[in-house]
Amino acid sequence: MKLIANKSRLKGTVTIPASKSHTIRAVAIASLASGQSAIRAPLLSGDTTAAVNTYQALGARIDTSDPNVWKVTGNAGRIAVPGQTIDVLNSGTTLRIAMGSAALAQPRRPIEFTGDEQIQARPIGPLIGALNTLGADCACLKNNGCAPVTVAGRLKGGKTSIACKTSQYLSSLLLCTPLADRDSEINVTLLNEPDYVRMTLDWLDKQQIEYENHRMRQFHIKGRQNYKPFEAAIPADFSSATFFLCAAALLGDEVTILGLDFSDSQPDKAVVDYLKAMGADITVAPDRVIVKAAPLKGAEIDMNRTPDALPAMAVTAAFADGTTKLLNVPQARFKETDRIKCMAVELTKMAVNVEELPDGLIIHGTHNYLAPRFTGGLLLHGWADHRIVMALAIAGLALEGQSTIDTAEAMSVTFPEFAILMQSLGANIKTIE
Secondary structure, eight states: OEEEEEOOOEEEEEEOOBOHHHHHHHHHHHHHSSSEEEEESOOOSHHHHHHHHHHHHTTOEEEOSSTTEEEEEOOTTOOOOOSSOEEOTTOHHHHHHHHHHHTTSOSSSOEEEEOOTTGGGSBOHHHHHHHHHTTOEEEETTSSSBSSEEEEOOOOOEEEEEEESSHHHHHHHHHHGGGSSSOEEEEEEEESOHHHHHHHHHHHHHTTOOEEEETTTEEEEOSSOOOOOOEEEOOBOHHHHHHHHHHHHHHEEEEEEEOOOTTSOOGGGHHHHHHHHTTOEEEEETTEEEEEOOOOBOOEEEOTTOGGGHHHHHHHHHTSBEEEEEESOGGGGGSSSOHHHHHHHHHHHTTOEEEEETTEEEEEEOGGGGSOOOSSOEEEOOTTOHHHHHHHHHHHHHSSSOEEESOGGGGGGTOTTHHHHHHHTTOEEEEEO
16 A cells, blocks of 8 residues: 655644554453453554454454454453464553453463564564463564564462563563562563553552552562453543644644543654644644644753654654754664654655664754755655554655655554645545555
8 A cells, every 4th residue: 555645734633543552451451350341442443453363363352343442351360272373463551451450360272473574573572481481481483682582381479580671571470470489579670661660550450459669670479369350441642642733833824632541642743742842833722732833943852761762753743944864763774664664764755864872863954945855756765564564655745746655554543544644734645456
């Protein structure tokens, strides 16, 4: 699939769909609980479908026939061993969280997980090591620290240390250790993206799980606990909102964004602060965010807490006046793609002066960049990465001439409605097969 974008102005109101991260956590906890849970306003996307399929394979019963309310009958922590390999598709969050859940199975034959080509290149070695230290029996089938992986139980508990280049390792451990046979202690020697761990802890708090958190560096988790059925609505996704915030800051006559809850722990709400630091005209009201285009200036931004925002912020920086530094985000190299390298390549195609750092990007923008530059078509590679595809779409809406972004089917991973919602604001954008 290709995404075709032409220069546009944006105006109107848009409601952001539900959070992928929250939806997957809700599916995992409801599946491990006893009794029936109701997940209201979930996100329906490739990643959340992968989570549903995975936890059904592990023994939960999940009814998604009503898109507004998913009903989950949990397995009470009694993990089923499926008769075939579980394919998590493109969902790294699902793989890592489900590995912890699978380690709760009684010692029998192992549970095998795989995923697409990108998943099979994303590291899981530190999580395997920690689960094994806590009593599980996990192994990479290719001995390369990546999927496909086998996981066998039973998780006993105990003491482990882990370096979390991705927060998903720690979230996986925090979600499975309360159901272990005895107490656990997790020592965290490195933690990127700590706010995603905060999201996980918020779910544990709602479940009244007993644990101690010592400044995100050491956790003590009581074993032999259980999850309870719940009813909860999924908040809107700040990671998805990032693309509308950035696009409106560049191209918005007046764009109103609905559904965002700034009391939620999602880290990408910080994008509003990033854009304000660059001079964006943003008003945050109790029930909406209003954005109008304004001249932007360069800024230095620590992106460690918000790696998913890197592609959109990189495009935004290209249209700002002066130099923007997006720093301290080495984990962006280990997402669906190496997002630092990929964004440097694509910005260079647009004649942007960009420097690639080990942990980020330096982008030399100019406010005159919005002047006509291309008279013919610009072909951009989306790298089969949903966030890169959508970020490049923003560039296409700001550039003269027609921009074509390939591998646009990747948007379905988290935001299948992206193009439709952009069109509702007046964007000249469409998908073609």
